[in-house]
Amino acid sequence: MKIRNNSVCVLICAAFAFSIAPGYFGQESAGGKESVVEPAKAFRVTEGFQSPLSLKTKTGKAVTLKVGIHTWSIDGALGRQTIRTTDFTLFHLRGGKIKVFIDGKEEMKTPDSYWTLPAGAMLTMQVKGETALLDAMTVSLK
Numbered sequence: 001m002k003i004r005n006n007s008v009c010v011l012i013c014a015a016f017a018f019s020i021a022p023g024y025f026g027q028e029s030a031g032g033k034e035s036v037v038e039p040a041k042a043f044r045v046t047e048g049f050q051s052p053l054s055l056k057t058k059t060g061k062a063v064t065l066k067v068g069i070h071t072w073s074i075d076g077a078l079g080r081q082t083i084r085t086t087d088f089t090l091f092h093l094r095g096g097k098i099k100v101f102i103d104g105k106e107e108m109k110t111p112d113s114y115w116t117l118p119a120g121a122m123l124t125m126q127v128k129g130e131t132a133l134l135d136a137m138t139v140s141l142k
Contacts (some may be wrong), residue, residue, distance in 0.1 A: 036082050036122070039136070043072040043081075046133075052142055068138040074098070076127040083125075085117045087140035096132030100125045 039045075050068040057063060066087075071094075074081070093113045100107050101124040102117070108128070109115070117123055119140065 036084050039070070039072055039083050043074045043078075043134075046071045046073050064142045066138075066140050066142045070136045070138075072134045072136065074125075074127050074132045074134060076130050076132070078127070080124060080126045083123050085119060085121050085123060085138075087119050087138040089117050089119075090137040090139075091115050091117070092135040092137075094133040094135055096130075097128040098125050098132050098134065099128055 048068070048070045050066065053065045053067045055063050055065065068087075074096075076096075091114065093109045093111055095111055097111075098109045100109055100115070102115075102121070
């Protein structure tokens, strides 16, 4: 009977070691490199709009662009967040303060600040205070 109880204990310990422990010990510490987040999942999206926009160039050629406007309410408790811009993006800070890190440069953005990022760029930001309200307008070829 004693051998059977030890076997059950060994099986439970092995199950823990092979299922739960790798995920726990494999996580990076909070001081490590931040992971890239999806803004629609990490931030509260208060508004969102996407639509095609057809334009004519000076030569008369028709061009269709995909334009999106998103308003994000970002909680200051989230800490540093890194996002990748998949399209050309124009940012407008409507409220709050955000410290942004772009290409190794640190800047403090205040209300009514505008800045742009090309497609594929990385933006690391940290809200200073409780929340920030940020508009992101994306433009890409359809």
